[in-house]
Amino acid sequence: MPHILIIDDNPDDRLLVHRELEREFSSSLQVTEIGDESQLEQALAINNFDLVITDYQLCWNNGLHVLLSIKSHYPSCPVIMFTSTGNEEIAVEAMKSGLDDYIIKSQKHYLRLALAARSSLARAKAEHQVSRLENRLQSLLNKLNVGVFRCTIEGRVLEGNNAFLRLLNLETVSETQMLDLRQLFWQQENLIEQQLQQSKEIALHQKNGKVKWIKLSQTLITTEDEPFIEGLIEDVTEQKEAETALQKLNEQLEVRVQERTADLEDVIEQLKMFVDSVSHDLRAPLRSIQGFAEALLEDYISSLDPKAQNYLQRLASAADLTNTLIDNLLDYSKLSRIELQLEPIDINVILSQVLAQMEEELQQKQAEVDVINFLPTALGHYTTCIQIFTNLVSNAIKFVPPNVQPKVIIRAETNQNNFILWIEDNGIGIKPEYHDKIFGVFERLHGVESYPGTGIGLAMVRKGVERMNGRCGVDSELGKGSKFWIQLQSV
Amino acid sequence: MTTIHTILLVEDDPNEIYLTQRAFQKANINVSLQIIDDGDSAIAYLNGTGKYADRQRFPIPKLILLDLKLPCRSGHEILAWLRQHPCLNLLPVVIFTSSREPADVNLAYELGANSYLVKPNGIKALKRVVETLTLYWLVDNEPPEVQVVGAE
Numbered sequence: 001m002p003h004i005l006i007i008d009d010n011p012d013d014r015l016l017v018h019r020e021l022e023r024e025f026s027s028s029l030q031v032t033e034i035g036d037e038s039q040l041e042q043a044l045a046i047n048n049f050d051l052v053i054t055d056y057q058l059c060w061n062n063g064l065h066v067l068l069s070i071k072s073h074y075p076s077c078p079v080i081m082f083t084s085t086g087n088e089e090i091a092v093e094a095m096k097s098g099l100d101d102y103i104i105k106s107q108k109h110y111l112r113l114a115l116a117a118r119s120s121l122a123r124a125k126a127e128h129q130v131s132r133l134e135n136r137l138q139s140l141l142n143k144l145n146v147g148v149f150r151c152t153i154e155g156r157v158l159e160g161n162n163a164f165l166r167l168l169n170l171e172t173v174s175e176t177q178m179l180d181l182r183q184l185f186w187q188q189e190n191l192i193e194q195q196l197q198q199s200k201e202i203a204l205h206q207k208n209g210k211v212k213w214i215k216l217s218q219t220l221i222t223t224e225d226e227p228f229i230e231g232l233i234e235d236v237t238e239q240k241e242a243e244t245a246l247q248k249l250n251e252q253l254e255v256r257v258q259e260r261t262a263d264l265e266d267v268i269e270q271l272k273m274f275v276d277s278v279s280h281d282l283r284a285p286l287r288s289i290q291g292f293a294e295a296l297l298e299d300y301i302s303s304l305d306p307k308a309q310n311y312l313q314r315l316a317s318a319a320d321l322t323n324t325l326i327d328n329l330l331d332y333s334k335l336s337r338i339e340l341q342l343e344p345i346d347i348n349v350i351l352s353q354v355l356a357q358m359e360e361e362l363q364q365k366q367a368e369v370d371v372i373n374f375l376p377t378a379l380g381h382y383t384t385c386i387q388i389f390t391n392l393v394s395n396a397i398k399f400v401p402p403n404v405q406p407k408v409i410i411r412a413e414t415n416q417n418n419f420i421l422w423i424e425d426n427g428i429g430i431k432p433e434y435h436d437k438i439f440g441v442f443e444r445l446h447g448v449e450s451y452p453g454t455g456i457g458l459a460m461v462r463k464g465v466e467r468m469n470g471r472c473g474v475d476s477e478l479g480k481g482s483k484f485w486i487q488l489q490s491v
Numbered sequence: 492m493t494t495i496h497t498i499l500l501v502e503d504d505p506n507e508i509y510l511t512q513r514a515f516q517k518a519n520i521n522v523s524l525q526i527i528d529d530g531d532s533a534i535a536y537l538n539g540t541g542k543y544a545d546r547q548r549f550p551i552p553k554l555i556l557l558d559l560k561l562p563c564r565s566g567h568e569i570l571a572w573l574r575q576h577p578c579l580n581l582l583p584v585v586i587f588t589s590s591r592e593p594a595d596v597n598l599a600y601e602l603g604a605n606s607y608l609v610k611p612n613g614i615k616a617l618k619r620v621v622e623t624l625t626l627y628w629l630v631d632n633e634p635p636e637v638q639v640v641g642a643e
Binding site: 272275276279280281283284285286287288290291292294295298316319320323327330334338 | 504506507510513559560588589590591592593594595610612613614615617
């Protein structure tokens, strides 16, 4: 509800104005009538009015004074002068001082007064809203960390918010007058004229020697044929520094990876040389030892007594065993070194191959091998699978008590993505504390006399299974047979 | 009268040489075994240069038994050289070595080895290998035509 002051020393005139206003605003209106100076001062002190209608000729003063007094206190409050005693000079002077409307007091103008009051109120309200919006916008702009500016195409700054000043290390807006953005941002480029929008990063060299990175986004705007540039600037120094640090770190990492790779390659090279030396140099003298021991036995058997023959036989078989050990070690290291190409392998085929190869051994021991159910197809490596099953079946028939017929059962247990193959025997069994140990290289639980072997078979099984992304283990108790299992991926 | 074939044995270990020679004797194989114990000499022999200039005494072999690990030049290098040679490139070469490393085996075949034998353990096995080797390469196998060019 608008609150209107009516200042007039004539109570009848006040009443007339009052009534006219009530008619116009249909009583949704608050009116305060002021007839003397003290009332005016009181009203001015309270400040709860939206419009002032004043007469010119007042008994204590005149309307011009009232106008100045109100405008000096409340610049946005509209004032209408409604008088019969004024003249054109007064009207002009009053308008210059901010008067909103000047209406000559006469009978026919009462209606106009009411309309003028309405439009003054509306204008004041609109202005108030605009200024509030502007204030809010300005305060937002000033709170922003992003610099906002407007400048001419020549680079002269027209406007800039606080952040703009701060980012360019300026104290006041007036300092921007000294600034040539063309020099600062664009230098020799004319890009902004070729494309309407652009964004780029600029390095600003600071007085302290540091570099401040600014991200500039700008738009060329043409209003009323006069082009200007609106832009945003953002401090991206931290991002830029983080990027640089990251890049540096990456480079360092790259160097380190290269160093490590070189070290590793070196080790691999040395390992290759070692393997090379084992396979060439270590075998030759061994073969000679074995060869000459056998040659002695062959060529001079008649001049050797049984003891000498026995010694020579031991010599030859020790050399032979060492050779087998070297073979096994090389096979084992080959399993670790060589990349296995995995492909679908039918375990049925593998097993029949293995059993065919071992036929002589199986017959000799009168071993019985039963494959319980159909075996699955695994993701594996052919030769490695053959090695693994040969080792497992050969162990199963080897480690039985004397005079016991070896019985082996092979069965499969299929799961979702993999399956487990069980190789069960009726052998001597393994104490649980040795279950893990037996998969180590050269680990043996029995003397060569009772159960011959090099102790590398199960190490090969484990390494091979691992290289095919599987697992293996054993379930056994002493004297109750062993159940070896291997888990492989299904196809 | 049958011609006595020449086998060139390139081998540096005197014990291996001795045992191989013995195996040939034990197997009663009538061949002329020429022994060369380093890589450079093997090439000189095949080229017929230096002290090997006399082709009567050092004839072009029917078969080369080549060890891989040799002084001066490896067996692989000799093989590579031989396969580039304008006249001798077709000579049958059997690698006779201790190594079964895939890298060694594959490289040998890649360079043009005709066969790859791993030296067996024990003299019985060695004799058997020597027997089958000569039977296959000197009797059964149809040899290539190798032009004998005298030393310059």
